[in-house]
Amino acid sequence: ETGVTQTPRHLVMGMTNKKSLKCEQHLGHNAMYWYKQSAKKPLELMFVYNFKEQTENNSVPSRFSPECPNSSHLFLHLHTLQPEDSALYLCASSQERRGLAAYNEQFFGPGTRLTVL
Amino acid sequence: GQQLNQSPQSMFIQEGEDVSMNCTSSSIFNTWLWYKQDPGEGPVLLIALYKAGELTSNGRLTAQFGITRKDSFLNISASIPSDVGIYFCAGLYSGTYKYIFGTGTRLKVLA
Numbered sequence: 076e077t078g079v080t081q082t083p084r085h086l087v088m089g090m091t092n093k094k095s096l097k098c099e100q101h102l103g104h105n106a107m108y109w110y111k112q113s114a115k116k117p118l119e120l121m122f123v124y125n126f127k128e129q130t131e132n133n134s135v136p137s138r139f140s141p142e143c144p145n146s147s148h149l150f151l152h153l154h155t156l157q158p159e160d161s162a163l164y165l166c167a168s169s170q171e172r173r174g175l176a177a178y179n180e181q182f183f184g185p186g187t188r189l190t191v192l
Numbered sequence: 193g194q195q196l197n198q199s200p201q202s203m204f205i206q207e208g209e210d211v212s213m214n215c216t217s218s219s220i221f222n223t224w225l226w227y228k229q230d231p232g233e234g235p236v237l238l239i240a241l242y243k244a245g246e247l248t249s250n251g252r253l254t255a256q257f258g259i260t261r262k263d264s265f266l267n268i269s270a271s272i273p274s275d276v277g278i279y280f281c282a283g284l285y286s287g288t289y290k291y292i293f294g295t296g297t298r299l300k301v302l303a
Contacts, residue, residue, distance in 0.1 A: 079234070106289065117196070118235075118280070118293040131290070165234050171289060179289050180225060181282075183234035 078102040079184035087190045096151040096187045098166030106171040107149040112163040156191045198294030211268040213297040215281035223284035224264040230277045
């Protein structure tokens with residue numbers, strides 16, 4: 076299933092740069108997620124948007140700023156990042172069925188490999 | 193915080209062998225998902241499990257939702273070189289949409 080696309084696939088930025096990651100889902104889903112994947116660590120949930128409303132901010136530093144203009148698009152704006160923020164950033168989407176959380180399978184994009192110098 | 197223990201962390205096997213891996217939790221989950229991730233790519237959903245005791249297959253892959261609802265197992269039969277990758281489990285608490293992910297099992301298949 077490749078219904079979730081992410082751009083760019085690779086990004087190298089300095090600590091003073093400002094950049095944005097983009098995610099688009101073509102699955103008609105109404106929930107979108109940002110995850111951080113670091114080496115030898117479990118996937119870390121960062122943000123959740125449900126019907127374009129942010130429903131979860133998992134104690135993410137303010138240098139990461141999400142934006143969800145509609146149910147198909149999700150952005151992650153980056154500024155003044157630190158080298159330890161280097162990781163694979165994954166976007167996912169799911170069809171939230173209120174009251175039927177057990178059926179909310181998440182589908183992932185290919186990720187953006189971010190390197191902060 | 194809640195953790196999922198996934199084992200083994202890595203496996204080296206011969207082509208044609210069967211593979212087993214599992215995830216355990218101290219809490220009860222309502223849903224278990226199994227994903228495979230290739231290098232440089234995002235996780236791809238393999239199997240979803242929704243009921244305790246459920247056994248579901250997808251080709252050579254079979255996964256089971258443990259009776260206690262605190263564990264899940266994934267088996268791969270007759271492994272082939274393209275099975276190489278990292279396999280993740282993910283569990284979902286009742287009434288939430290926040291999945292908890294395991295640390296992954298890295299599988300390498302020797303031809």
